[in-house]
Amino acid sequence: xxxxxxxxxxxxxxxxxxxxxxxxxxxxxxxxxxxVADHLAPGTGVVLHTENGxxxxxxxxxxxxxxxxxxxxxxxxxxxxxxxxxxxxxxxxAMMRGGHLDVCVLGAFQVSATGDLANWHTGAPDAIPAVGxxxxxxxxxxxxxxxxxxxxxxxxxxxxxxxxxxxxGVGCVDVVYTDLATFDLTPDGVVxxxxxxxxxxxxxxxxxxxxS
Amino acid sequence: xxxxxFFDEAGAAVADVADGSTVLVGGFGMAGMPVALIDALIDQGxxxxxxxxxxxxxxxxGVAALLAEGRVRKMVCxxxxxxxxxxxxGLYREGKVELELVPQGNLAERMRAAGAGIGAFFCPTGVGTxxxxxxxTREIDGRTYVLEHPIRGDVxxxxxxxxxxxxxxxxxxxxxxxxxxxxxAATTVVAQVGEVxxxxxxxxxxxxxxxxxxxxxxxx
Numbered sequence: 001x002x003x004x005x006x007x008x009x010x011x012x013x014x015x016x017x018x019x020x021x022x023x024x025x026x027x028x029x030x031x032x033x034x035x036v037a038d039h040l041a042p043g044t045g046v047v048l049h050t051e052n053g054x055x056x057x058x059x060x061x062x063x064x065x066x067x068x069x070x071x072x073x074x075x076x077x078x079x080x081x082x083x084x085x086x087x088x089x090x091x092x093x094a095m096m097r098g099g100h101l102d103v104c105v106l107g108a109f110q111v112s113a114t115g116d117l118a119n120w121h122t123g124a125p126d127a128i129p130a131v132g133x134x135x136x137x138x139x140x141x142x143x144x145x146x147x148x149x150x151x152x153x154x155x156x157x158x159x160x161x162x163x164x165x166x167x168x169g170v171g172c173v174d175v176v177y178t179d180l181a182t183f184d185l186t187p188d189g190v191v192x193x194x195x196x197x198x199x200x201x202x203x204x205x206x207x208x209x210x211x212s
Numbered sequence: 213x214x215x216x217x218f219f220d221e222a223g224a225a226v227a228d229v230a231d232g233s234t235v236l237v238g239g240f241g242m243a244g245m246p247v248a249l250i251d252a253l254i255d256q257g258x259x260x261x262x263x264x265x266x267x268x269x270x271x272x273x274g275v276a277a278l279l280a281e282g283r284v285r286k287m288v289c290x291x292x293x294x295x296x297x298x299x300x301x302g303l304y305r306e307g308k309v310e311l312e313l314v315p316q317g318n319l320a321e322r323m324r325a326a327g328a329g330i331g332a333f334f335c336p337t338g339v340g341t342x343x344x345x346x347x348x349t350r351e352i353d354g355r356t357y358v359l360e361h362p363i364r365g366d367v368x369x370x371x372x373x374x375x376x377x378x379x380x381x382x383x384x385x386x387x388x389x390x391x392x393x394x395x396x397a398a399t400t401v402v403a404q405v406g407e408v409x410x411x412x413x414x415x416x417x418x419x420x421x422x423x424x425x426x427x428x429x430x431x432x
Contacts, residue, residue, distance in 0.1 A: 051316065052240040053240075053388055054385070054386050068242060069384045069385040069386060070243075070385040070386055075240070075241035075270075080385070086386065086388055088389065089240075089266075089316070089320035089389050089393055090321055090323075090324040092317075092320075093316065093317030094317075097317060097335070097337065116340075121342075126305070128305075128311075129293070129311075129313050130313070131290055131291065131313055131315050131316070132316050133317060135315040135337045136316060139336050139339070140317075166342045169340070169341070170341075
């Protein structure tokens with residue numbers, strides 16, 4: 001049974017966390033994906049990777065216990081868990097590209113029906129572009145989960161037949177978690193896994209990707 | 213007697229940086245940022261620099277201070293836009309600094325290639341995106357790759373935790389980041405460290421950057 005209301009950000013994060021396999025090596029992108037860590041149950045053995053060179057990253061550092069030499073990809077002070085390891089940047093990104101990470105969770109401006117991801121640049125002429133590790137993660141992790149609202153503030157869908165924003169990666173997204181529905185992007189097209197506060201028929205009426 | 217030279221103050225260690233140099237600057241945000249070396253470079257006066265660093269400065273110190281002094285012609289970085297990148301943002305909008313945006317893993321691997329004698333390499337990152345436009349591509353075993361070229365520095369300025377009197381370096385936590393890679397990729401490598409210990413004072417199994425890469429060490 002689907003809940004009758006759209007998911008809050010916290011509930012989306014909990015849903016993503018539920019789908020991360022025990023023992024997985026996982027990279028959580030900056031912004032909303034970072035909150036997935038708060039919902040990983042203790043004892044699952046999930047190991048968090050941070051692009052700036054660490055495995056088994058722990059939670060945010062408590063006030064007064066911040067260490068400027070220990071930060072996450074968002075440059076926030078974090079902690080290390082027992083069994084943590086440190087490595088340099090070329091190794092950190094070799095882990096991504098080499099297919100060693102099981103899952104990464106990223107935010108998005110747009111995702112296409114075939115799994116293209118746009119999340120680094122709006123393409124606006126006055127915008128200063130910044131890509132960070134998004135392109136490496138998108139093509140490197142074995143499973144790419146996206147978390148986003150399904151519709152932009154102007155009401156336009158963010159799950160689209162083709163991205164209009166500059167791409168981060170081609171055909172790389174596997175699952176899209178949104179406030180209104182979760183979607184699997186399969187070789188046979190977009191499959192609605194679950195809806196929240198909207199009926200599948202209503203959803204199909206608002207999304208071109210479901211009307212093929 | 214090690215070939216690495218040791219300095220008590222940063223100025224002497226960067227005295228010969230020439231105008232127009234490509235300078236690799238370690239750090240991810242402020243973690244591992246060699247602020248004392250950058251301050252010394254500002255005092256030294258070198259200009260028209262190409263700076264290769266993950267970010268384009270945070271706040272008003274480090275790379276941001278070098279930018280604010282108008283010494284940087286071009287930034288090569290992955291993530292210039294941040295909440296505290298006001299110095300770069302202003303210069304970029306006024307057209308006073310060039311930007312080459314590079315995916316973060318390519319930035320690291322291109323420097324690794326420079327340090328490892330690799331002529332160029334095929335990389336899957338960025339295929340089909342604007343950052344691969346105009347670059348050679350090749351399909352290998354059914355997957356498309358982009359040809360990426362090395363990034364070599366005239367000088368690398370890095371931060372490390374500790375050195376020994378040989379010039380071996382160890383780092384601390386995520387402040388390691390780009391330091392070990394940049395140390396391999398520049399003609400002259402200058403490390404600022406918190407402490408220098410005697411030869412034998414570092415566990416050889418724990419050395420991250422071997423002394424062969426390190427030309428100058430400044431204790432800060």
